[in-house]
Amino acid sequence: MSIVISLKNVSKSYKGLTLFQNVNLDIEKGSICGIVGPNGSGKSVLFKMICGFVFPDEGSIVVDGVEIGKSKRFPDNIGIIIDRPGYIANKTGFQNLKELAMIRGKISDEKIAETMEKVGLQPQAKQKVKHYSLGMKQKLAIAQAIMEDQQILILDEPFNALDAESVNNIRHLLLSFKSEGRTILLTSHNQEDIDILCDRVFRINKYQLEPVALVKNESSTTHHLKPNSF
């Protein structure tokens, strides 16, 4: 199986705060990998390094065959949720996604509408984003990360603020992406998300990514994953 994301001897500190020391990680294409760890352990910083938003002090990060920060600053074909995206408050969800889509000019209005429906938003709604609930904003964040069929998804707490039914539907969506061969790296503070979705899990411990043994059996997954209702 091919490696889509590879970290070699990555170290990162902030002014005396060590987060990572000589970390190595290989993520295979078509897998879902979970990163867990307590608040402040460095999950978002790890994701930001993979996306090229911040640089490691040492080591290299290769995404889809390209070393980040060398010939390319940002990886291509990557959908990202890290921190909350800055929306244009006075525009609708559809208009916001359209603005983003115009940057690359890759997708049609129909594709934007279809993606909004997939995550449980109504494309025709006239409601401005400033009036969106927290969960609706989260769905919009998911929509922007997936709408261009990005093959690599870096999702920091994708289930934040979602109700139970929406969590279930987004879990289905992510599993369907995996079956299409897309690669997903995610964090969640909810163990059930990790158990249901992840093929491999790493815990940030003592500046390293420590593999976590998965207790996965078919019945625990089907018990928690209900049929998709969207």
Ligand SMILES: Nc1ncnc2c1ncn2[C@@H]1O[C@H](COP(=O)(O)OP(=O)(O)OP(=O)(O)O)[C@@H](O)[C@H]1O
């Ligand atoms: N630009 C920065 N300058 C200085 N310190 C930073 C910077 N970015 C992150 N940090 C620090 O790095 C540590 C890790 O932060 P990070 O956001 O990665 O944690 P996290 O594991 O994602 O936490 P949470 O579970 O709360 O989301 C924190 O102590 C944070 O204050």
